[in-house]
Amino acid sequence: MDFSSVISPTLAAHAPTGVLVDGRWSPAAGSSTFEVTNPATEDVLLDVADGSPEDGARALDAAAAAAAPWRRTPPRTRADVLHAVFRRIVTHTDDLAALITAEGGKPLAEARAEVAYGAEFVRWYAEQAVRHDGSVRAAPAGGGTQIVQRRPVGPSLLITPWNFPLAMATRKIAPALAAGCTVVVKPSSLAPLTTLYVAEMFRAELEARGLPAGTVNVVPTSASARLTAPLLADPRLRKLSFTGSTGVGQSLLRDAAAGVLRTSMELGGNAPFLVFEDADLDDAVQGAMAAKMRNAGQTCVAANRFLVHSSVADDFTDRLVVAFEQQVVGDGAEAGVTVGPLIDAGAVDSVEGVVADAVDRGAQVRTGGSWPRGRGHFYPPTVLAGVPRDALAVTDETFGPVAPVVTFDDDEDALALANGTEHGLVAYAYTRDVGRALVLSREIEAGMIGINRGIVSDASAPFGGVKHSGIGREGGEAGLEEYLETVYVAL
CATH class of the missing domain: 3.40.605.10 (Aldehyde Dehydrogenase; Chain A, domain 1)
Known part of the structure; x- marks a missing residue:
């Protein structure tokens, strides 16, 4: 060898x-x-x-x-x-x-x-x-x-x-x-x-x-x-x-x-990534890439569900698609590659199943969604829009580079969506409202909460979750x- x-x-x-x-x-x-x-x-x-x-x-x-x-x-x-x-x-x-x-x-x-x-x-x-x-x-x-x-x-x-x-x-x-x-x-x-x-x-x-x-x-x-x-x-x-x-x-x-x-x-985790109507969308997309795409989405703290206020959902999704399409998929040892393979063939099968389920339920693939099978276990960065709340991409943890976008109408709806899971490892939220940020810090059921940032891990800080x-x-x-x-x- x-x-x-x-x-x-x-x-x-x-x-x-x-x-x-x-x-x-x-x-x-x-x-x-x-x-x-x-x-x-x-x-x-x-x-x-x-x-x-x-x-x-x-x-x-x-x-x-x-x-x-x-x-x-x-x-x-x-x-x-x-x-x-x-x-x-x-x-x-x-x-x-x-x-x-x-x-x-x-x-x-x-x-x-x-x-x-x-x-x-x-x-x-x-x-x-x-x-x-x-x-x-x-x-x-x-x-x-x-x-x-x-x-x-x-x-x-x-x-x-x-x-x-x-x-x-x-x-x-x-x-x-x-x-x-x-x-x-x-x-x-x-x-x-x-x-x-x-x-x-x-x-x-x-x-x-x-x-x-x-x-x-x-x-x-x-x-x-x-x-x-x-x-x-x-x-x-x-x-x-x-x-x-x-x-x-x-x-x-x-x-x-x-x-x-x-x-x-x-x-396990099922991290919500909340984007409110007052969020800086450029910052939110940058944070989304950090929270989602490390190790091709194969992290327990990866953003799993993108919960976006209906008034900015289209704009945020368009920007996220641009960021996803700028990623380079390939062997991580090669220069310029930003998204490596999934860990094995079973992982690819699992991600393909999650995307297929979302599409069957009415979601639209904005980018990615398929990759020719061949040497290596690759799957492309994928953005799904119009994802229903009962899709596997929302209810289950997806260990892969898939971003399902789900809309909400108000803060109460956002919190219900964020907490509507048996998991509670980490949550992310983008908002300019300090009062809202404080409410989220008290009400989101997660062991870690990132406000206006997509990375929370730090050796000097406690890492862990609640519920399952x-x-x-x-x-x-x-x-x-x-x-x-x-x-x-x-x-």
């Missing part, structure tokens, strides 16, 4: 492809592997170890053995490890971006942005590692002292998705380590290479300092449930963090309930809290 267009020969030769357990890379039990392919070319990139339940058990053994010594490692030392990993990630930006593009398809510019974003989680939690706040006070009734301490939860299972293989890994690993927890990471089989490469950076820094080797363990697998079910049933595991679909998250929550595990769930979009938060101070227990001592 010639990696010259996607991964340098040096990187291909040195990219980890095994199971990381107790500081050592090894083949999976039985030496079984699975293929990782490039969604733009459908070429096989590398064969990766296909971890088994036995590998998962070994990884948890290592994490459990390292739990006490890592918990007792001074917070400053833990911070030093994270600072060093941050510097490694930044230094290897080009290699990491090449891996992200090769296995996930996103354009190189977006891949580099993901590296910078993911690195910020490591730096942020390096800074937070020394800030485990507690309290001491006299008991109000007298006769004693109340001490509140923070302790690490314990060994944690971190399950990451394919669409942000670096950022979702660092967003989980960094706060866990800062809190004093050891981890077992299960990356997506669709895009494990980037996560494995970052895991090697953690391994190397731990080894260089003589710190517990089992602090960070990684087990890739093509059979997730077979690996995770016995881990969730093991009483030594105390924490589960998962990013992925709501359906899978619900199943994992049921499994985690038996052990009463602490859980963090970042699940999840439990808990990642990022910010709240992300560290997810890995800490509160202990009260009456003295």
Whole structure:
């Protein structure tokens, strides 16, 4: 295989492809592997170890053995490890971006942005590692002292998705380590290479300092449930963090309930993008492109429903069509490409079905809507106008570059539309009315709200949703809290 267009020969030769357990890379039990392919070319990139339940058990053994010594490692030392990993990630930006593009398809510019974003989680939690706040006070009734301490939860299972293989890994690993927890990471089989490469950076820094080797363990697998079910049933595991679909998250929550595990769930979304009659339409279109088109629309925070006041709907749609038609679809490794492929053939089938359903119900395709099947999993940026409210493009999450435009007549109607879903991860709204913006911030049922901006994610801010979009938060101070227990001592 010639990696010259996607991964340098040096990187291909040195990219980890095994199971990381107790500081050592090894083949999976039985030496079984699975293929990782490039969604733009459908070429096989590398064969990766296909971890088994036995590998998962070994990884948890290592994490459990390292739990006490890592918990007792001074917070400053833990911070030093994270600072060093941050510097490694930044230094290897080009290699990491090449891996992200090769296995996930996103354009190189977006891949580099993901590296910078993911690195910020490591730096942020390096800074937070020394800030485990507690309290001491006299008991109000007298006769004693109340001490509140923070302790690490314990060994944690971190399950990451394919669409942000670096950022979702660092967003989980960094706060866990800062809190004093050891981890077992299960990356997506669709895009494990980037996560494995970052895991090697953690391994190397731990080894260089003589710190517990089992602090960070990684087990890739093509059979997730077979690996995770016995881990969730093991009483030594105390924490589960998962990013992925709501359906899978619900199943994992049921499994985690038996052990009463602490859980963090970042699940599906159906983000409304509201454009009111007083909005700056140029700004709204710019925000729409940022909110919709990153990673070809394959993000949990992608704008899924464009809810536009009827008085400006035609004007907004016309401008959005122009912006969509300026996008260049192709292999993300090629210069000038702004929209890469979808992750696999099933994703293309799903998007095609959503568009067909909308058209069958009366929607008009303003641009896009079809793409000749051939090499690679591509779908064009698509704008749908006149979309009925019961179309799948409105009721379900569309993981692809499709923008359905639905009209509303007043603020009450807009709020009812925005909240008329079981999901509540993020919402976007464009308006010049400060009073309206404040009402939206109180009334929209979402864990994150962007007012006059199309990007809300920030390592220093809490990320997460309400309703079926999840439990808990990642990022910010709240992300560290997810890995800490509160202990009260009456003295």
